[in-house]
Amino acid sequence: MDGETAMYKIKDIMKTSISVLMLSGLLVAGSLADAQTEKAPALSQEAEAGRSLYNDWCAGCHGADGLGDGPAADYLDPRPRNFVDGAFKIRNTVSGELPTDEDIFKMIDVGMPGSSMPGWKKQFSEKQIHQLVAYIKTLIDMEFFGEEIPEKITVGEPLPSSAESLAKGKELYRKLKCWECHGEEGRGDGPSAPTLKDDWGNPIISADITKGWTFRGGSHTFDIYRTFTTGLDGTPMPSYIDTIGDEDRWHLSNYVKSLSPLEMPPVKTVLTSRRIKGEIPGNPDDPIWRQGEDYFFPLAGQIVFEPKLYTPSIDSILIKSVYNDKEVAFLITWNDRTRNAPEKGKDELPDSMAVQFPVELKDERPHFVLGDAGNPVNLWKWKAGGDTLEEANARGVGKYFPQGPESQGLKGDAAYMHGRWKLIVKRSLTTEEENNDIQFVPGEFIPISFLAWDGSNNEAGGKMSLSSWYYLVLEKPVTARAFIFTPLAILGAVGLEFLAMRRARRGARSRN
Amino acid sequence: MRSKFVQVVLIAVVIFLFLKLGIRPPIPGSLITLFMAITALTLFIYVSSDEESWQDFIRPILATLVEEKRARLRLIVFIVFPLLVGWGTLKVMMPGVDPPAELRVIHPAPPSNIQFRGKNIKIEGLVNPLRENGEEASGYIKEGMEIYFKNCFFCHGDALDGNGHFTLALNPPPADFTDTGTIAQLQESYLFWRIAKGGIGLPRQSKPWNSAMPAWEENLTEDAIWKTIMYLYHAAGVSPRTWE
Numbered sequence A: 001m002d003g004e005t006a007m008y009k010i011k012d013i014m015k016t017s018i019s020v021l022m023l024s025g026l027l028v029a030g031s032l033a034d035a036q037t038e039k040a041p042a043l044s045q046e047a048e049a050g051r052s053l054y055n056d057w058c059a060g061c062h063g064a065d066g067l068g069d070g071p072a073a074d075y076l077d078p079r080p081r082n083f084v085d086g087a088f089k090i091r092n093t094v095s096g097e098l099p100t101d102e103d104i105f106k107m108i109d110v111g112m113p114g115s116s117m118p119g120w121k122k123q124f125s126e127k128q129i130h131q132l133v134a135y136i137k138t139l140i141d142m143e144f145f146g147e148e149i150p151e152k153i154t155v156g157e158p159l160p161s162s163a164e165s166l167a168k169g170k171e172l173y174r175k176l177k178c179w180e181c182h183g184e185e186g187r188g189d190g191p192s193a194p195t196l197k198d199d200w201g202n203p204i205i206s207a208d209i210t211k212g213w214t215f216r217g218g219s220h221t222f223d224i225y226r227t228f229t230t231g232l233d234g235t236p237m238p239s240y241i242d243t244i245g246d247e248d249r250w251h252l253s254n255y256v257k258s259l260s261p262l263e264m265p266p267v268k269t270v271l272t273s274r275r276i277k278g279e280i281p282g283n284p285d286d287p288i289w290r291q292g293e294d295y296f297f298p299l300a301g302q303i304v305f306e307p308k309l310y311t312p313s314i315d316s317i318l319i320k321s322v323y324n325d326k327e328v329a330f331l332i333t334w335n336d337r338t339r340n341a342p343e344k345g346k347d348e349l350p351d352s353m354a355v356q357f358p359v360e361l362k363d364e365r366p367h368f369v370l371g372d373a374g375n376p377v378n379l380w381k382w383k384a385g386g387d388t389l390e391e392a393n394a395r396g397v398g399k400y401f402p403q404g405p406e407s408q409g410l411k412g413d414a415a416y417m418h419g420r421w422k423l424i425v426k427r428s429l430t431t432e433e434e435n436n437d438i439q440f441v442p443g444e445f446i447p448i449s450f451l452a453w454d455g456s457n458n459e460a461g462g463k464m465s466l467s468s469w470y471y472l473v474l475e476k477p478v479t480a481r482a483f484i485f486t487p488l489a490i491l492g493a494v495g496l497e498f499l500a501m502r503r504a505r506r507g508a509r510s511r512n
Numbered sequence B: 001m002r003s004k005f006v007q008v009v010l011i012a013v014v015i016f017l018f019l020k021l022g023i024r025p026p027i028p029g030s031l032i033t034l035f036m037a038i039t040a041l042t043l044f045i046y047v048s049s050d051e052e053s054w055q056d057f058i059r060p061i062l063a064t065l066v067e068e069k070r071a072r073l074r075l076i077v078f079i080v081f082p083l084l085v086g087w088g089t090l091k092v093m094m095p096g097v098d099p100p101a102e103l104r105v106i107h108p109a110p111p112s113n114i115q116f117r118g119k120n121i122k123i124e125g126l127v128n129p130l131r132e133n134g135e136e137a138s139g140y141i142k143e144g145m146e147i148y149f150k151n152c153f154f155c156h157g158d159a160l161d162g163n164g165h166f167t168l169a170l171n172p173p174p175a176d177f178t179d180t181g182t183i184a185q186l187q188e189s190y191l192f193w194r195i196a197k198g199g200i201g202l203p204r205q206s207k208p209w210n211s212a213m214p215a216w217e218e219n220l221t222e223d224a225i226w227k228t229i230m231y232l233y234h235a236a237g238v239s240p241r242t243w244e
Helices: A003-028 A030-039 A045-057 A101-110 A126-139 A163-175 A221-230 A246-258 A480-511 B004-022 B029-047 B051-066 B068-093 B134-151 B188-197 B222-236
Strands: A270-275 A295-298 A316-323 A327-335 A352-358 A377-383 A388-394 A400-402 A411-417 A420-428 A445-453 A470-474 B113-116 B119-122
Touching: A045 A126, A101 A126, A163 A246, A221 A246, A316 A445, A327 A352, A352 A420, A377 A420, A480 B051, A480 B068, B004 B029, B004 B051, B029 B051, B051 B068, B113 B188, B134 B222, B188 B222
Parallel strands: A270 A316, A270 A470
Antiparallel strands: A295 A316, A316 A327, A327 A420, A352 A377, A352 A445, A377 A388, A388 A400, A411 A420, A445 A470, B113 B119
């Protein structure tokens, strides 16, 4: 470690402790802070223009004084950035330094995936973004930073991904204990994950690195490399510039990049259940479950009815469905950083998942949040801990009615491994209780939606993440009709052609 | 190339391509079929409007059926046409995955009165009562912004463009207030009704709905809703439609 970087480290530590002190000071005497703002030196014309934009568009989250305490702040996870402390996550400067103007510009321009910070390029002109950059810089408390221009990182020659590079990256992931926070397979489920706090003392989750589309700084290999090089200031993610060499940082980046699909899976409206012959396997690793398409459905916090959930933990699920002549089954997979499967009598909220259907198929659909008074829903709910599967009906939040023991017909099993639940649930295509249960007919479009609860995030009842309605269709077997009518149609068309030709010729002759 | 036949075919192809590729998000296949049927009918009326135009239209068809120098083209048409018909039949017969079309009225007519927490409010002719206090308006806008960022922006977005961080999970997507087809063409009373009653309060013709919009009368006061509406118009940079 050379002297210069050591100095940055010290500066970093000092800054953090001073900023925590500062913050508590501000909390006690908020009015003092106001007085300080009033005394602030006159702004440049550019910053002044930026201030007006900031107050209109940014203060809602980042707060009027840039303390990350706007009206929305308490409803967000990740929380909006506190600019005053000058700890910026995404930079091209060394750890502990301020970002460059271009860094701030880019954050505003493209936004931060996986957070509520949108890209503003549609809303603002380049000039306006420059004005915002100028103003945001005036919010930073410069007491902790020198006047000198922040030192940029040096970027080494990129190493293309290869089997060899990935193997090296994987080995580094193990050796550097990345898994302690990010988990063995990268789903943010490492043993230290639940203890993590940001520089302001707020709990913070470790990134699920199997969902590249949620990386705050972008998911290109370079973006990942930059994060390893600079660290994410204000978070427990350190810079690895002194720990490993440039090449190793590229290997590690290639490996992390390889853990995610290239982009977010597309969201489709129709989930097709594949017809299979024979038994539906109960093991998710069975070849039958490996075939066919995984459907991706994003989830949002339930904020329609009280109690609301503003900061949900489960943001998406993957689902696959098959059916045979007796049963329909779903394999649902989702990432959850903690396994909450309380034993009976323990005061802990269980992880849960439910598939929702309307009880009756008609024009009007039940409300997507557990149905409504006039339109009940049929729920297939699974709860971890004893792996209980339950058929239930609901007519709105708080109006959830499990069916009697004689009506329970769900079968299935769930397993948790490396930050991921895999649940298989199945039921017979039809039941005798048409008034309470959805009935499946191949070819029919059946509304379907999904509800998820993460016990460790205090999710239960109406506090859940969920999707709106999609369609499930059990693919129709190809009928013999298709093979009879198609040749008939072709013959008919040929006949029509000759008929038309004869008439045309006759017409032509009679004209001559 | 100026023949009626070529014109008609070109128009049909352009309309089809527009329906198929020009509209985002894509519209259901059943709707495309419906629009193409209307197109075909319209084009038929157009070419058959008078005898001359009709003759102009069928001339190339007749020529292909009759003339010796077009024998090769005739052969191609005679093979391709039945194959297309067969393919179409097979497609119809095979199990499809086109979801049922959802034709919902996005801006249904508002009711003339609503019950707001037991109080009768006349929507017809209603104007934002807070606008009278013009001087204080900027204060209202600030308060409206605060309400917006505590309740609305999760779905409608920081930039009011219907692109909040929960939007991806919602279908239909939340309203984009920067779109000229939304609040700019509506009266403030309309917004009051929609905000107060939410998705649940939509009339029949807007069903089957999926709208995640809560009924805000449960959480917000009358004044709070009017302040939020003021903020929406101010931030989107548009004016409400007035009662003429």
